[in-house]
Amino acid sequence: MNNILDDIVVLDFSRVFAGPAATQVLGDMGADVIKVEPPAGDEARYYGVTKEKLAELGGVSPSFLALNRNKRSITLDLRNEEGNRIARELADRADVVVHNFRPGVMERLGLGYETLAQTNKGLIYAEFTAYGGKGPLAHIGANDLALQAHSGLISITGEPDRPPVRCGTAIVDLHGSLAIAAGILGALLHRHKSGRGQRVESSLLLSSAHLMSYFYTEYWMDGTVRKPMGTANHLSVPNQAFPAKDGEVVIIASTDEMWTRLAHAIDPEKLDVPRFARVFDRRQNRVDLIDTLSSLTRELTCAEIVQRLGAAKVVVAKVNSVGEAADSLQLEAVGGKIMLDAGHRQFPSVASPFQFSEVDINKAKAPPQLGQHTREILGELGYDAEALESLTAAGAFGISQPAE
Amino acid sequence: MNNILDDIVVLDFSRVFAGPAATQVLGDMGADVIKVEPPAGDEARYYGVTKEKLAELGGVSPSFLALNRNKRSITLDLRNEEGNRIARELADRADVVVHNFRPGVMERLGLGYETLAQTNKGLIYAEFTAYGGKGPLAHIGANDLALQAHSGLISITGEPDRPPVRCGTAIVDLHGSLAIAAGILGALLHRHKSGRGQRVESSLLLSSAHLMSYFYTEYWMDGTVRKPMGTANHLSVPNQAFPAKDGEVVIIASTDEMWTRLAHAIDPEKLDVPRFARVFDRRQNRVDLIDTLSSLTRELTCAEIVQRLGAAKVVVAKVNSVGEAADSLQLEAVGGKIMLDAGHRQFPSVASPFQFSEVDINKAKAPPQLGQHTREILGELGYDAEALESLTAAGAFGISQPAE
Numbered sequence: 001m002n003n004i005l006d007d008i009v010v011l012d013f014s015r016v017f018a019g020p021a022a023t024q025v026l027g028d029m030g031a032d033v034i035k036v037e038p039p040a041g042d043e044a045r046y047y048g049v050t051k052e053k054l055a056e057l058g059g060v061s062p063s064f065l066a067l068n069r070n071k072r073s074i075t076l077d078l079r080n081e082e083g084n085r086i087a088r089e090l091a092d093r094a095d096v097v098v099h100n101f102r103p104g105v106m107e108r109l110g111l112g113y114e115t116l117a118q119t120n121k122g123l124i125y126a127e128f129t130a131y132g133g134k135g136p137l138a139h140i141g142a143n144d145l146a147l148q149a150h151s152g153l154i155s156i157t158g159e160p161d162r163p164p165v166r167c168g169t170a171i172v173d174l175h176g177s178l179a180i181a182a183g184i185l186g187a188l189l190h191r192h193k194s195g196r197g198q199r200v201e202s203s204l205l206l207s208s209a210h211l212m213s214y215f216y217t218e219y220w221m222d223g224t225v226r227k228p229m230g231t232a233n234h235l236s237v238p239n240q241a242f243p244a245k246d247g248e249v250v251i252i253a254s255t256d257e258m259w260t261r262l263a264h265a266i267d268p269e270k271l272d273v274p275r276f277a278r279v280f281d282r283r284q285n286r287v288d289l290i291d292t293l294s295s296l297t298r299e300l301t302c303a304e305i306v307q308r309l310g311a312a313k314v315v316v317a318k319v320n321s322v323g324e325a326a327d328s329l330q331l332e333a334v335g336g337k338i339m340l341d342a343g344h345r346q347f348p349s350v351a352s353p354f355q356f357s358e359v360d361i362n363k364a365k366a367p368p369q370l371g372q373h374t375r376e377i378l379g380e381l382g383y384d385a386e387a388l389e390s391l392t393a394a395g396a397f398g399i400s401q402p403a404e
Numbered sequence: 405m406n407n408i409l410d411d412i413v414v415l416d417f418s419r420v421f422a423g424p425a426a427t428q429v430l431g432d433m434g435a436d437v438i439k440v441e442p443p444a445g446d447e448a449r450y451y452g453v454t455k456e457k458l459a460e461l462g463g464v465s466p467s468f469l470a471l472n473r474n475k476r477s478i479t480l481d482l483r484n485e486e487g488n489r490i491a492r493e494l495a496d497r498a499d500v501v502v503h504n505f506r507p508g509v510m511e512r513l514g515l516g517y518e519t520l521a522q523t524n525k526g527l528i529y530a531e532f533t534a535y536g537g538k539g540p541l542a543h544i545g546a547n548d549l550a551l552q553a554h555s556g557l558i559s560i561t562g563e564p565d566r567p568p569v570r571c572g573t574a575i576v577d578l579h580g581s582l583a584i585a586a587g588i589l590g591a592l593l594h595r596h597k598s599g600r601g602q603r604v605e606s607s608l609l610l611s612s613a614h615l616m617s618y619f620y621t622e623y624w625m626d627g628t629v630r631k632p633m634g635t636a637n638h639l640s641v642p643n644q645a646f647p648a649k650d651g652e653v654v655i656i657a658s659t660d661e662m663w664t665r666l667a668h669a670i671d672p673e674k675l676d677v678p679r680f681a682r683v684f685d686r687r688q689n690r691v692d693l694i695d696t697l698s699s700l701t702r703e704l705t706c707a708e709i710v711q712r713l714g715a716a717k718v719v720v721a722k723v724n725s726v727g728e729a730a731d732s733l734q735l736e737a738v739g740g741k742i743m744l745d746a747g748h749r750q751f752p753s754v755a756s757p758f759q760f761s762e763v764d765i766n767k768a769k770a771p772p773q774l775g776q777h778t779r780e781i782l783g784e785l786g787y788d789a790e791a792l793e794s795l796t797a798a799g800a801f802g803i804s805q806p807a808e
Contacts, residue, residue: 004594029590043659048639051684053626062622063639135737140714145635145643146721149654152729154635154645156572157561164645164652164723166635167571168560174615175575176757178582183758185589186433190408190763192596199761206757209729209740211578213754216730216741218466220752222457225727231549231558231570235452235467239549241558241568248568250553255447280455310544317550319568323629325556325613326620333539336613337620348624350617353580353610354587357603359594 003030011094019100021177027070028352028361035071039398041370072373082396100128123197124187144170151208158228176207237282242297252315265312342366407434415498423504425581431474432756432765439475443802445774476777486800504532527601528591548574555612562632580611641686646701656719669716746770
């Protein structure tokens, strides 16, 4: 065995972010991920870029490229009788089906769990929805931002007494992707022991609630409703961004020992003083502490602050731009940046967020062109060139998109 | 079998957020999670609350309560010879060891992977570090905020031309928790097939990079460095918060069809117009569109907007406070809010972010008191009351903390 899931076939009907990010993780772990795309393709192929930029990038958006390596693509028109039949044939051979349609859509397509499980007893069927399959909001559409709003995350993100803001990346989607992946891995373990498949459900709602869990617990315990605090938070002081000569750094000293080390690394006379000595003192004298420390960090460069506080084992980091972060030597050193070979070009990609000593999950194939593997996958189902032609004529792959 | 991991013992040395959140997921899935705490306890027990509030809450912080259900607690002084020996005994019987000490700490304690694997061949050893185990930053301490800064996440969160802010919850920690959990589940699958254990690594760095992956891909492809956009983003227009009479709602219409439905649900005369018709038009006329739509939403209540746009299948959600989100009927309807029985009181908790049709992972035991299961766990190792007394006298459980 070369990889953990190299005996597993994942049939992936999901689009845009959470589902594709989940199946990319499974693909990294060796699964054969068959991405079923509508004739026009996963809409994420065209996301967030101008027409001109899309052309420059070779017709595929960065967000699609980031989340679709290690997959094969087949286009199928699921509303066409022949296209739908091919999907059923693929589902009969799959170990795992993943989708993120609204509740009821897969059932109407004849691809619901109950139907597929009749002929594929061991099937693991993973559904990722917005708000889950039942309850008052089940039929409301949603996306990452909607759940950042619904979950209260937006309400605790931003500057004090200013409008709230979103968390800049699609964290609910991406957190949800690991929830789906973990759920599927759990169901595969269960199948190893019981021989049975099952349905696995996750949602943007559950994913966002998990991210907010300790805020909800606090509210449930004593009614506390937290508000945005800029780069600070309510857990300790200092625990936020501070100005440097040439940018900003975050500094966190959550214990008294760490604070004392910080004080001696920066300016013991001004900082190692009774009014900041204990965790409750620092919370009490928060404004004073932040002003005093800021006036000192402002005289130093980011590099100086990181060097001094890092050596003193105080938690510190530079506030990086996207470019600085992506180019971080550390990311490359730990294997977090992997190279994909897309034929016409090589480009880097971010690895799955875990690594194994016995297995290399970073042998990556570049994201597929739309329908790139249609012929190959149909060949595996036993369809020859002639059959393929008649399927094409019948519209199985959609009007606008021939099989190749 | 009642649950997926009910034959699995997890020995958990991790503290604060990411590690404990990971092992809570494993505990929900049925694992026997033995939480090894230092004599003073996991510092998260005392996090983010004043002394007075801590006393009111029964001596345990909301963030500890949120992330430590379904575990048993034993206190051990790992620097004490006897305490260390007990840890080794427990590790010899464990299927999984989890820790989030800095690189080298577990090795110095004689609890490194190489040592433990000598006597426990099938051991899965999960390490969660700040920046990974090698590279220029390997020995720098970090936490959630440090990686929000290092990863560039802070640099894309906030209002345009205002200071950046943090994402209000500990997303790098919590995303990392699912990365660890998924990695451990993958390693358990691998062990089923190969019989071999292995080391699994994750880190705040890999977790944050995964959250930022599509921004890094874009930067790597053409050098684009994104900036904060308030509640908006670069992917589509409208895709942000809008004012209502009584609060704010987010509205997202990423396709032309959805925009047309939105226009007809709100004010077709003002919105279903050529300058907003196509996705590229809306991006071009962004400011105009946001002004026009805001002037219309300002006249409606949140409930009216959600009702109208929800019915029109436009993505919409109210910007909830933490309290509104926690009390959401939808969360309860889908089983995302579970009740814990802590003896003296019942309190709610947020479920793991996935569910199984064949297995109930929401049968939860409340978080343990510090050292609550010390005697029970030592009993399972074969230590009687007399042995326990002499271990206590030898300082195995620390000076300040007797065995019960």
